[in-house]
Amino acid sequence: MSTTAELLKGAAELFPDEVVTSAHVRHLDLPFGAGRFALITLDNGFDHTKPTTFGPQSLANLNAAIDQVEQEATAGTIVGAGITGKPFIFAVGADLKGVELLKKHDEALAIGKGGHDVFKRLSALAVPTFAYYNGAAMGGGVEVGLHCSYRTVSKAIPAFSLPEVFLGLVPGWGGCAILPNLIGAERAVSVIIENSLNQNRQLKGKQVFELGIADAIFEGADFLEQSLLWTANVLNGTTEVVRAEIDRGEAWDAAVAKGRSIADSKVHGAAPAAYRALDIIAAAKDGDLQAGFDAEDTALADLIMGGELRSGIYAFNLVQKRAKRPAGAPDKALARPVTKVGVVGAGLMASQLALLFLRRLEVPVVLTDIDQERVDKGVGYVHAEIQKLLGKGRINQDKANRLTALVTGVLDKAEGFADADFIIEAVFEEMSVKQKVFAEVEAVAPAHAILATNTSSLSVSEMASKLQHPERVVGFHFFNPVAILPLLEIVRGEQTDDASLATAFGVAKKLKKTAVLTKDAPAFVVNRILTRFMGEIQNVIDEGTPVVTAEKAIEPLGLPMSPLVLLELVGPAIGLHVSETLNRSFPERFTVSPNLAAVVKAGKRGFYVYSAENGFKPELDPEVAALLVQGDSVLTEEQVRDRVLDAVAQEIGLMLEEGVVAEAQDIDLCLITGAGWPFHLGGITPYLDREGVSERVNGKKFLAPGIASVPA
Secondary structure (H helix, E strand, C coil): CCCHHHHHHHHHHHCCCCCCCEEEEEEEEEHHHCEEEEEEEEECCCCCCCCCCECHHHHHHHHHHHHHHHHHHHHCCCCEEEEEECCCEEECCECHHHHHHCCCHHHHHHHHHHHHHHHHHHHCCCCCEEEEECCEEECHHHHHHHCCCEEEEECCCCCEECCHHHHCCCCCCCHHHHHHHHHCHHHHHHHHHHHHHCCCCCECHHHHHHCCCCCEEECCCCHHHHHHHHHHHHHHCCCCCCCCCCCCCHHHHHHHHHHHHHHHHHHCCCCCHHHHHHHHHHHHHHCCHHHHHHHHHHHHHHHHCCHHHHHHHHHHHHHHCHHHCCCCCCCHHHCCCCCCEEEECCCHHHHHHHHHHHHHHCCCEEEECCCHHHHHHHHHHHHHHHHHHHHCCCCCHHHHHHHHHHEEECCCHHHHHCCCCEEEECCCCCHHHHHHHHHHHHHHCCCCCEEEECCCCCCHHHHHCCCCCHHHEEEEEECCCCCCCCEEEEEECCCCCHHHHHHHHHHHHHCCCEEEEEECCCCCCHHHHHHHHHHHHHHHHHHCCCHHHHHHCCHHHCCCCCHHHHHHHHCHHHHHHHHHHHHHHCCCCCCCCHHHHHHHHCCCCCCEECCHHHCCCCEECHHHHHHCCCCCCCCCHHHHHHHHHHHHHHHHHHHHHHCCCCCHHHHHHHHHHHHCCCHHHCCCHHHHHHCCHHHHHHCCCCCCCCCCCCCC
């Protein structure tokens, strides 16, 4: 058998570029005469912008620190040992860059085993051990603390989580086995499964304490000092730590069953990680931690060698890295300052945009519309939302007053926009209406002002074609709900100049949006792919496949919602409008469904109705069923799925040929951030590659080997 040191040495050789975390041991005399204490500090030598991680060499460093502490504990020269992090960061888990490099199952197994072998030494020391969660803690960072006897947490922690299931892994260094035995299965399922599958929801320090993960909570300012005082009292016997008894009966089984239903509702069995984690939690009921650790090792290795994890890491890197350096964006030095924003329109979308610009830029924002009532309603919406933020404690009274004063509404565009630097229109999706609006705005706006359009499918170049200065028109397409979905498609018209584009990217960054540069092609990226996707679903329904079969066919992808529920969210009328726009551009591939047109004509808000008796599950609306005119060609779920995926693969291939975006990675980034497509698909192209669809349709994969897949 290899020793831990040998395992880690072998793993470190596979990962020469690791950002290495050191584990410094220092000694101090605890107050109240409690005795000499060893404190290990995890630090990678960088500030908080580069969080501390555990690669193989980092684990080896922690192992060496524990060697020293173990000798001192055995010799009786220390009364306890603690572990903490550098300022603002405790540790954020395994180094995913190293995981990407692994090519063999036994290499992956070594990473799982190496982490366990190091961490569990903390619980085996001859003295009590303490974890001081002083800052952000995720994954292996949380788990190293779970192996300690006691834990304290800072009130100031902004992010604490076991995010592995979100990425396609399981908490594999003790999380699945220890956490349910510490806080009970129900709470553990909430942290490991529910939070992960809810877009990687983070816990704050107070929640960590309330869940029972930490035994004490202290203010951030003097967190370590207070933790050490508390430690002294625990060691002296002055403070007794009492933990709730764990229910190992039916409650444990019910918690696991609830976890399975959450996983089913989110990924529909399409991604294995949640189910593997639940199997380990279920087996941990008897408290046998070592059996749990062994199961974690196996699950970790299996998942590391699977496509979902590689897709998850790929998606994570897109959102964390590529999103911050948009492909094709001009030099940011060309961007002009934006000190006032104009919004044409005061409807719901325009009002949401006004609120976003106001909150992020904190500059004057002025709305205009065709009558005073609409203007007042738009400004009223923004004011009401500011009051809601105040009520929730998200902003203070001063900030609320300032923001309220910054937003105004006027009827006269000349009055509102004469000194605006950035003017965005959010009016009706009709080319003639948008051209008229831009002509009016150009007549009164300063020469340097950017004219942005929130169009979802119309040509930006055509919109700008009748202006004196078409070079300053740029597409600035947001996704609904504006406050939640991060994507912003920035569209370069045929005559858009670099300064206008750079300004648009600069504004996007201040709005904290993920900006992707797209060519001025029909419906840009997300709506073009979704319309082709939805169009094929509607085609098979029109041809005769039952609605329920068409919908169920897509479940194995684990999308956030079914196609027809998505249509309901978008609105059938908007869906119809976009399909008509694309049908005019690409009639051979984009159809206009007569059944969808009939649903829109009948004024229906979707295909489904919801009732309390049925638990508010979607049921085909009888009135819609009566409208449907179908052929007699009935496909199986598998045939539907093949047709839909083939169509999507073909469309993405054509978009890349046309240069709509720079690379397939940008398509995936758009679908993840603009349509909520899951990380385990990697957006879409890794899934199409993995399932053989890309080669079947286009004769080649979208991504090179080793990108979102196990390296050859």
